[in-house]
Amino acid sequence: MNTETVRAAYRDGSLTPVDVLEQTLTRIDEVNDSINAIVFRDDVNALAQAEASTARWKAGTPLSVLDGVPVSVKDSVRAAGMPWRHGTLPNRGLDADTVDSPPAARLREAGAVIFGKCAMPDFGMLGAGVSSLYGIVRNPWNLAMNTGGSSAGAGASLAAGIGSMSVGSDIAGSVRLPAAHCGLAALKPTQGRIPHLAPSTTRSAGPLARSVREVAELFSVISGPDARDLLSLPGGPLTPEPVDTSDRTVAGLRIGLILDMGYGYGVHPEVEAVVRAAARTLQDAGAVVTEVPPVFSADPWPALDRLFQVRALAEWLPYDGQGRSEVLPQITDWCAAASGLAAADHENDLNAVAASAAHFASVVDSFDLIVSPVIPGLGFAAGMVGLSQDSPLEHCSFTCWFNQSGQPAATVGFGMSHGVPVGVQVGGPRFADLRVLAVAEWLESRRPAPFDWPTVPRDLPALTPDLYAAGYGDATVTANPATANPATANPATAGDTQRS
Template identity: 60%
Template structure:
């Protein structure tokens, strides 16, 4: 194990080095802070550096390791949290310049509280777009976040800074949040593992039926460790599920019974951007690997014979408009223009129309759930293409979340959905999404771990970000016609 640059080793290696006295949590934190100094000037992934408190946490962890009193797998591991996750004494800006002067948080949201209880070093908050309502990293407060695999490309969003920082070796894990794909999309863009858990599995504030906090990491094992810390009930979140945390040992791929696993392969939503052939090739390769190992793999038909997205888009518009209207007049003028313009279409929507949209989205979610019922797991793309340019708010600026077609409906059903990189095309990683039945988070992570173990690519992480190299337009899903 080469400890010359600690940020390049796994958490298992970190623990081994801590145990042997070859490294301390203070050393790990200082390596992360050095990496931030070296690369974040071009990435723009860090919203707030919590260096003073993080050093205190690192020193306390070092003492625990020296006395054999460590608190668990994340003790002494530097972990970041998204701007939108409240943590005592740190800013909460929600990506918006209008929130620049909001007082620092006076409480820990459940994810922050769990990390601190587990001895993790919460060293930073990561950047995100205004209100978390873009699947990209463009923000009125933070500017443009860039993907270290190719600085001309977006890291995805809304957990944009989390994705960019992890791929570049800044920290070992990150907490993001997901309302339409916001941990899975950055994971897809940046070659990471993530989980949008069963709704309620990971408690969060404010309570929501569709938005969930989720773990992000470079490996399945590290994402699983984070899941084991974050999951479990919290009385402050009225939707949090009863029962204990998801345990690491429940998620081991060796537990997977592939000959008994029924897998659906979904490559056509029936609406939205068409699937790029390079992405489809990676999904097909993952399906073939599962099939060769004994799983029963079946191609699925398109989920929809109509476009269900306009109703969901209007719900997102209403959500964004409500936050926009909560700001002062001066604050409203500071919101990203694309967000202001898109959400302005919510003006004039009546209560009855909103209720109709809620009903339409619920019916579409039920249709998705019904289509997935014959399968234990469904394999699909995360993104329709290889990504989009860093300065773009989405593939379609008039509907900035519309390219989330493969991810957004699993927020509405509440089902767990994980991502894992399985291929690489044109110099960027390509991931697949694994969707399970509600409450089956552990088996979803088992499948993710199995695919990680059986992929043929080896990811050389861009700890030195790759210079901007615009790809051919045809490689970006923004150029595609509707399927």
């Protein structure tokens, strides 16, 4: 049920928040062994939250549109009474948090029922659902396929019908990538619009749900400022209004169509066809669509990749020898290259990335909105850490620069191919969050066919590597086959759902 239906049932008394929580926990029991998405259940506290919400609805005094709605949070979002593990095995013994991070605090204040935590990869440094602690998260559309990451468990759980919404986090595409792999909607907001800890110029919390309208509702609750995030933007929470699905919503908008970043993996023709269909839908309604030349004339990725390596290395180094050996080997091997960098090298990389981000921002700012792919192909096998084992975030080329520029970008599912969803990214200038959401919701209303959600996870053969990206499997990329990284380390942790 969508949240509008749930609220109607709460109002007329045909359902209570306790009923919906019980349904949610039952759903976890039914499907989580297959998808390995929910890694901590807070049954006792969730029941207390649901009972309090039930009393408010009976009294006619709900706190918000999310009162009594079941919501999960990513492992990286600190929530009182729940453990923070950051997806990595060496953190398995850490105590539960005692304080809510800003997104969790806003959810509790709104009366939402936080029922559990979702799986993520080590340090959040993969655009894939593979973790040394949690094992492999599987896509319910096709259990042999990846969910994307790093908000991997959020993507899988929502696609399979667990809960209504989830809060993830995004540093290179980590809410938008799982949304694309799993057919969901998601938003990486203007940097600072959703406060998060630790404060960051590039990493943001972000909402995921099955529909853009539900993403907008979650955004309206968690987008207010929080003094603990020194970079959070002033002003109250933003409340996106329901979208007029007529042509008036998009008529006259100047929209840039990006199909080539100038580097990285090429867009698969079947993904390109879906993105072009979205652009034509906008153009037919009166938008002015212009195809953008390749965004970068020189490859900006190596400098940004090194910044990510340094970030991962900084989290890896404090572990003792045993802890270091327990981190996902592909993360360890990838970030090891940063150990030889000098401080001056890092400063040069920061400056290079800043220049690339400014260039990207100027391209986006020349339009009202940007439409592009989210991922270059139709996904990849469940055990892979990305299209490249040596540079596991490299396939994030269409998403990562919105983080560096601080500009908002949303994902909306717009098509299907070979049994998996295909997402479209809608981005825009800074502070254009409401416009981005409105056009994403408008596109969703014009989706060529409704999604047949995988309420029973589908055990199907994996897609062949030729569908992963244009040219994948050619001589230039055969070093990274589809069988890379079976992620068999610590299999006993996969699907280990804890109950408080």
